Amino acid sequence: MNEFKKTPTIQDVARVAQVSSATVSRALTSPERVSEATRERITEAVLATGYTVNQMARSLRLRAAKTILIAIPNIGNPFYSTILDAVVQDAAERGYGVLVANRLGGDPTRGLKDYFYSNRADGLLLFDASLDLEALQDLPLVRGNRPLVLSCDDIPDAPLDMVMTDNREAVETAVQHLIGLGHTKIGTVRSRTTPNVPSERHAGFELAMQRAGLPIRQEWVWQGDHAIAGGIAAAESWLALDERPTALFCGNDETAIGFISRLRRAGVECPRDVSVIGFDDIAVAEHLSPALTTMRQPRHQMGKVATALLLDILEGPAGERPPIRHVLKSELVIRTSTSAPPA
Template sequence: MAEVSSATVSRALTSPERVSEATRERITAAVVETGYTVNQMARSLRLRAAKTILIAIPNIGNPFYSTILDAVVQDAAERGYGVLVANRLGGDPTLGLKDYFYSNRADGLLLFDATLNLEALQDLPLVRGNRPLVLSCDDIPDAPLDLVMTDNRDAADTATRHLIELGHKRIGTVRSRTTPNVVSERHSGFERALKRANLLIRQDWIWQGDHTIGGGIVAAESWLALNERPTAMFCGNDETAIGFISRLRQAGIDCPRDVSVVGFDDIAVAQHLSPALTTMRQPRYYMGKVATALLLDILEGPTAERTPTRRILKSELIIRASTASPRDFN
C-alpha cells in the first residue's frame, strides 16, 4: 500500500530518521489504514532478543512487592521492554525460570526471591559476556552476581536498638524467612543489637516467620502461652507484625501498653493501623528502579565482561504508636 519494500517499512518504524518525510507519511497512512502492528514474537525470533525482562517474586499478594513491581514495569516500559512476572512457580522453580530464557521469552531476570537455588541459575545464557541477572533480596556471599538490596542487617539493628533505648530488656522476634542460601540478615542485626547491649538472647523468644499475617498470628499464639513474655518484639516484616498485634488484641493484650512491636518495610497500610506501626522503611520504589536500570544496562551495554555491581540502599526508622517504654513489671 505504501509502495515501498518491507525493509523500508521496518526502517520507518524503528529508525524513522533514516527515511524521508514523504515516505514516512505514506507508510504511516498505510499503517493506520491496515491496522498494522509489529509481530513481536517474529521480531524476537529474528533478533534473538525478546525485549522482555522477567521478575521473580515469592508472593505477589504482599504489598511490599507490588510497589517494586510498579517501578519495574514503568521503568522497563520507558526503555522499550515488557515485563513478565513469575510468582510461586510450581515444581522446580529454577527450571521454570530458565525455560523463559531458552524459549526466548525473556532477556534478563530480576530476582526478588531468595528461596530459589541460585547456583542452578548461574548458568543462564550470557548476554554480551555477562550474566543477565540482578539479585535483589538477601545477599548471597561470594556469588558473582549484580546486587541491589537494602541494609537489612543494619536496619534490623536500628529497629532493635530503638526498643532498647525505650528501656526494654526482654525483647523477642519473629524472624524473617530463612533459606538454604543465607542466614537471615535481619535476624543477624537483631542479635547484634542485643549482644551490644548485653541483653539475653532467649531461644524461646524467637519464632520462625514466613512473612505473612498468618505467621504473625501463629507467633502471637506462642507468645500468649509463655509464662514469662517479652515486653517488646521485632517482627521480620510488617505483615507479620500486623498478624501478631491483631491476635494479641483479640486476647485483650494492648500494644504498646503490654508489648511494643516494630515491623519492617513500611507498607502503605502500616501508618493507618491502630496503633500505627513503628517500622523500618525500605525504599521499595527506588529499589525497583535501580535494579531495573542495572539489568537493562547489562542487556544494552558494551560487549565486555564486567565486574558485578553491588548497591546497598539505606532504610529509615519510622517511629509511630506501636512502641513505647515498658510498664513496671516488678
C-alpha cells in the first residue's frame, strides 16, 4: 500500500532511494548519466511512492515529447527495414519523431520504461513480443489509455492493442502449396518462439498437415532462430538423416536462405532434391538462385497501421475501451525454390 498521503515529490523519491534530489532528477531526465544500480533504486522508489504513476503521467499530458519509441529485436534483420521506414514517414507526417530501441541489454523492459520516466517518449511500438509484457503494463497512462501497440506476434487474450498478420492461416497456405505439388514428406524449421505463448506459425503447420492426413515426424521439426544460422543448423541435421523430407517450410526467409546455402555446399540442389518455402518475402528473396517461394507479409502496411493506432491513442479521447486488434493478410508468392518432389 502506498504510504504517502500527500502528493509525492522528487524529495520523497530521493529519500526512499537514499540519493540526492539532483541524482533523481538526472535519472529521470538523462538516465545514461546515472549508474545502472542507482537507476534501478530510483526506478523502484518512483514506483513505490507513486511519483511515476501520478506526476510523470501528468507531465506527459501537459508536455508531450512528440516522440514515439519503436522496439525491435534485431535492426540488422531486413524484415524490419520496411516497417521502420513506414513508421518514420507516417509519424513525421503527424508531427512526431521516432526513437529506435534495438534489443536493449540488461533488463530490456526497464530500459524501455526509462524513456517514459524521462519524458523522452510518449508511446511505444513493440515489435518484440519476447519481452516481459507484464512489466510494461505500468507505463504512464495517457488520458486513461496505455500508450503501447504490439505488432508482429499474436498473443491470445492479452489486453493490448495489436497489429499482426494472419500467421496461422498464412502457414496453412504455404504447406498446402507444398502438398499441392505432390509432397507428402514435409518438415519445418520453426521460428523463434515467445516464452509461454504458442507459435501461431507452427500451429498453422500442424493444422495443414493434420488436415491432409500427413504425419508430423519430430525428427523433421527443427527449432530456428529467425536467422541464417538456424537454417544452416537445420540443413546439417537434414543431411545426417537416413530418410529426409522432400519439402521444408521455414519460419522466415533468412532461415530458408541459410538452409538452401548449406545444402548447396554439400551438393544438394533446391528444388531438384528438396523444395523450400519461406515466410516474410524480404527484399533479397526474389534475387536468390533459386528465387525463394515465400509468404509475403504486408510489412509497409503493418508499420502504417501500427503507427496510426498508437498516435490515435496519444491524441484520442480519454477513457477506457476494449483492445483493438488489426489482422492483416499475407500473400503466397510462388517462385522457383519449390517444385514437385524428386522421382
